[in-house]
Amino acid sequence: MxxxxxxxxxxxxxxxxxxxxxxxxxxxxxxxxxxxxxxxxxxxxxxxxxxxxxxxxxxxxxxxxxxxxxxxxxxxxxxxxxxxxxxxxxxxxxxxxxxxxxxxxxxxxxxxxxxxxxxxxxxxxxxxxxxxxxxxxxxxxxxxxxxxxxxxxxxxVSDTLAVPQAARWADLDALLALQVTLRNISQVFLLNNAWSGLLILLGVAVASRGGALAAWLGALLALVCATVLGADRQTVQSGLYGFSAVLSAMAVAVVFIEPSPRSALVGGLAVVFTVIIQGALNHWLAPYGVPSLTAAYLIAMWLFTLPKMDLLIHPHQPNRSSSFGRN
Incomplete structure (x- = not known):
């Protein structure tokens, strides 16, 4: 030791x-x-x-x-x-x-x-x-x-899945949208608190302004996606459809892939995919009373960062170039 x-x-x-x-x-x-x-x-x-x-x-x-x-x-x-x-x-x-x-x-x-x-x-x-x-x-x-x-x-643990009351745009005003976006960030630590989300965002900004921007935009895009898809309103407003997406946005756009406009676009796609995975995992695990935790982020992050070495835009090229613009 x-x-x-x-x-x-x-x-x-x-x-x-x-x-x-x-x-x-x-x-x-x-x-x-x-x-x-x-x-x-x-x-x-x-x-x-x-x-x-x-x-x-x-x-x-x-x-x-x-x-x-x-x-x-x-x-x-x-x-x-x-x-x-x-x-x-x-x-x-x-x-x-x-x-x-x-x-x-x-x-x-x-x-x-x-x-x-x-x-x-x-x-x-x-x-x-x-x-x-x-x-x-x-x-x-x-x-x-x-x-x-x-x-x-x-x-x-409930034996049946609750019938969701779908999220709608009419439910959101500017203040609620801000609160939900911050809860999307705080729920990474399993916290349903907008003030905590703000403190976390400030903490990220201390170390990386780019990381803070990616977290914020990922949280906002996750709210938009979950609302468009009609996810359960209470779940959306508690931040439970956004926390994995926040990590996916940061991981793909600025952390594991070299930051660029292309990686930002791929990061946005990863956020959308993460929200969909989140819904699937929530449905699968609900009867057992077990949360999905950050599994949706892990699946998306692994799928979207693996190509940085192995997925070629032009497979006939001899060099292992990255689809994300990084050799």
Whole structure:
């Protein structure tokens, strides 16, 4: 185990928060932590706040104990999946001692899974693992609730799918559209709070104005798409059709593909596709009471970033040129 000064550990922990939005900046992470606190203060439930700290610390400490590479550890790359898991479990499970133990265990597992998936996805196809460990670990823990009497969902699982009341343009005024757009951003951390969304957007802007613009436009386009498609009104207005799309917009337009007008257009297409995937996953998982988390973003991000190495506009060309304008 490589020793790590407390200040360096705290900085790595905050960067773990920041890396949820692809940012390597401790101040950005502090903005995100405050955003979680604002939402918890409004709801009266501080479980997600403490859970994010416990999950991030567990994942980071696990990486430290198993002597992971210094740069990924210090930049928060081993922490952000644990942060998200720490927010998710108190959101969906009853907060007893067993649940907190699962946060520690699950967050530690995300660190192991980061390396496992990296050996397959990153080394083979040059695509990011991203939130894959969070989705996989959290899904396994939530699906296991049906098998163990000691675990319980906060809300009972419905045996039938609710009949949606479709979103309409008439439901939206300028203020509500602004609030929903910000909730699309805050729901990346499973927070239904527009003020939290604003703090998160400001935190992203601290590190990357281009990233903040992509997040905002992705959130707005997701609202437009979900409304045009007639998704469930309450789900749309809670931001649950936009959070994965926000990450897709950032990932494809500015993070994993070299920013350009063409990547911006492809990023917009990724947002539309993400909203559709979100609807499919919501319908599939609803009878089990298990959320889709960021799975829609993962599917879209993997599909839209894989071509940067392997999909050719002109297959007869000898060089492996990118369809996104990047060699």
């Amino acid at each position: 490589t020793p790590m000064p407390l200040l360096d550990f705290l900085r790595a922990l905050l960067k773990g928060f920041a890396q949820v939005f692809f940012m390597n900046n401790a101040l950005t992470g502090l903005f995100f932590l405050i955003a979680i606190g604002v939402a918890c203060q409004a709801s009266g439930d501080w479980g997600p706040f403490w859970g994010s700290l416990v999950g991030g610390a567990s994942a980071t400490l696990t990486a430290l104990v198993i002597d992971r590479a210094k740069d990924p550890l210090h930049t928060g790359m081993y922490g952000f999946n644990g942060v998200l898991l720490g927010v998710a479990l108190p959101t969906f499970l009853q907060g007893d001692g067993l649940m907190w133990g699962l946060i520690v265990l699950g967050a530690a597992m995300t660190t192991i899974i980061v390396d496992a998936l990296s050996n397959v996805l990153t080394k083979t196809w040059d695509v990011a693992v991203s939130t894959g460990p969070f989705v996989l670990t959290t899904w396994l823990l939530l699906f296991s609730v049906a098998a163990f009497d000691g675990l319980h969902f906060i809300a009972p």
